[in-house]
Amino acid sequence: MSKSKTIFYCSNCGAQSPKWIGKCPSCETWNSYQEEIRIESQNESPLRSTWKSNHSDTKTKHAIRLDQIEIGQLKRTDTTDPELNRVLGGGLVNGSVTLLAGQPGIGKSTLLLQIAMSLKTGISLYVSGEESEEQISMRANRLKKTSQRCFLLPETRLDYILAEATVLKPELLIIDSIQTLSSPLLESAPGTVSQIRDCTNELIRFAKETKTSVFLIGHITKEGDIAGPKLLEHMVDTVLHFEGDRHYSYRILRTLKNRFGSTDELSIYEMTSNGLTAISNPSEILLSQHEERLSGSAIAASVEGLRPILLETQALVGAAVYGTPQRVTTGFDTRRLSMLLAVLEKRCGFHIGQQDVFLNLVGGIKITDPALDLAVVAAVISSLEDNALHRQICFCGEVGLSGEIRAVSRIDLRIQEAERMGFRAICISKYNTKNYDEKNSKIKVVQLTTVNELYEKVFSK
Numbered sequence: 001m002s003k004s005k006t007i008f009y010c011s012n013c014g015a016q017s018p019k020w021i022g023k024c025p026s027c028e029t030w031n032s033y034q035e036e037i038r039i040e041s042q043n044e045s046p047l048r049s050t051w052k053s054n055h056s057d058t059k060t061k062h063a064i065r066l067d068q069i070e071i072g073q074l075k076r077t078d079t080t081d082p083e084l085n086r087v088l089g090g091g092l093v094n095g096s097v098t099l100l101a102g103q104p105g106i107g108k109s110t111l112l113l114q115i116a117m118s119l120k121t122g123i124s125l126y127v128s129g130e131e132s133e134e135q136i137s138m139r140a141n142r143l144k145k146t147s148q149r150c151f152l153l154p155e156t157r158l159d160y161i162l163a164e165a166t167v168l169k170p171e172l173l174i175i176d177s178i179q180t181l182s183s184p185l186l187e188s189a190p191g192t193v194s195q196i197r198d199c200t201n202e203l204i205r206f207a208k209e210t211k212t213s214v215f216l217i218g219h220i221t222k223e224g225d226i227a228g229p230k231l232l233e234h235m236v237d238t239v240l241h242f243e244g245d246r247h248y249s250y251r252i253l254r255t256l257k258n259r260f261g262s263t264d265e266l267s268i269y270e271m272t273s274n275g276l277t278a279i280s281n282p283s284e285i286l287l288s289q290h291e292e293r294l295s296g297s298a299i300a301a302s303v304e305g306l307r308p309i310l311l312e313t314q315a316l317v318g319a320a321v322y323g324t325p326q327r328v329t330t331g332f333d334t335r336r337l338s339m340l341l342a343v344l345e346k347r348c349g350f351h352i353g354q355q356d357v358f359l360n361l362v363g364g365i366k367i368t369d370p371a372l373d374l375a376v377v378a379a380v381i382s383s384l385e386d387n388a389l390h391r392q393i394c395f396c397g398e399v400g401l402s403g404e405i406r407a408v409s410r411i412d413l414r415i416q417e418a419e420r421m422g423f424r425a426i427c428i429s430k431y432n433t434k435n436y437d438e439k440n441s442k443i444k445v446v447q448l449t450t451v452n453e454l455y456e457k458v459f460s461k
Helices: 082-088 110-116 133-145 159-169 193-210 233-234 282-287 334-348 372-384 411-420 430-435 451-461
Strands: 004-009 033-041 097-103 124-128 148-152 172-176 213-220 239-241 248-260 266-272 275-279 296-305 308-321 326-328 355-361 391-396 425-429 444-448
Touching: 004 159, 004 193, 004 308, 082 248, 082 275, 097 110, 097 193, 097 233, 110 124, 110 172, 110 213, 110 425, 124 159, 133 148, 148 159, 159 193, 159 213, 172 193, 193 213, 193 233, 266 282, 282 308, 296 372, 296 444, 308 372, 308 411, 326 334, 334 355, 334 372, 355 372, 372 391, 372 451, 411 425, 425 430, 425 451, 430 444, 430 451, 444 451
Parallel strands: 097 213, 097 239, 124 148, 124 172, 172 213, 296 391, 326 355, 391 425, 425 444
Antiparallel strands: 004 033, 239 248, 248 266, 266 275, 296 308, 308 355
16 A cells, blocks of 8 residues: 655755755755655665665674774775775775766767776676666767677666666676656656655665675765765765866866775866776876966966876956956955955055956866965966066965965975976975975975965065
């Protein structure tokens, strides 16, 4: 026996209510509640009936004292992609559920199809709810890869997918995408809050009980957030974000959440005619190729996760033509730039209030590392005074509101990367030298305390 029940869900956070509410009390979002009809059954879910019989555990679990739990190493599967292994923390963990989100056409399906066809052990099952078998086969031909271990299944019914996965027993299950799946227990359309939550919950249960690694591809909204309820990000084990500019061939894969490794990891890929190619040395592509000295250009030493990256910051300062000065940035926080310009005007006496300022990070990459502040300030001063910086010097430091240059983390990795790339000098905070021994490197370390000292040591020569 089954009966239907009307429930209202918040499309932003997944909160539920028996009636429509204008403002969600959980996330305080207006007009986010949607009506959905849910079928409640007194019998066991048919989704589990196809595979539970072989994997059920009828024994009641009891609590275990913490100091009695034996800790063993997690069993991981090599994805054959060193950059994907990096963001996952060393490889795929058996029974883990990973959510891969990104803009349409950025390369999510291409990346996971490459992984599915590259597995050296086990079977991979690629489930597509958006493309047919012919379309996926055409993409595989463009990638110039083939595999007898990769199986395709164009299906959107979750019960059929779990039944097929039970027969094949894959080591890797890829769902493209989670917004296209539907459960026969719900009358709501695919992509709604209840469908996404229930389908994801059933896939997580399947992954944990069968030790199958599951990849979920997710869409994003216009604001860049993962589509669906925020509860989805809390349910999965790992959340990866695939981003990039369509006008550039480079793609960035970030780790937003990882229960089996460190977060804030970053990997860079290049989109080619043969698919996505991992870039092991991103500093080479993020540095400009011109050899002459140009004003408004400064090299920053950044760190994303455990990876040091050198990238070029370009600034252009000119008189405001339309009356109101513009502050335009690409890859950098606009509010952060406004703060740095206010520091230059208040603490250093530079008249930038009536100047247009344009800032760009080369390569279409987005970096939130506060250590970029010093390079941004140096690039702005260089463009303002039309004084080109030396190409063999880079910058690393956070700028405070008082004009002081604050210490940043992992200074040893930044200095080692600058030395490896052939730079002769690096400007850092004086307070960073406590944790670094200059005798271990050949590069010259310039110690700075304030932005005024930066101008005196670098520009007043």
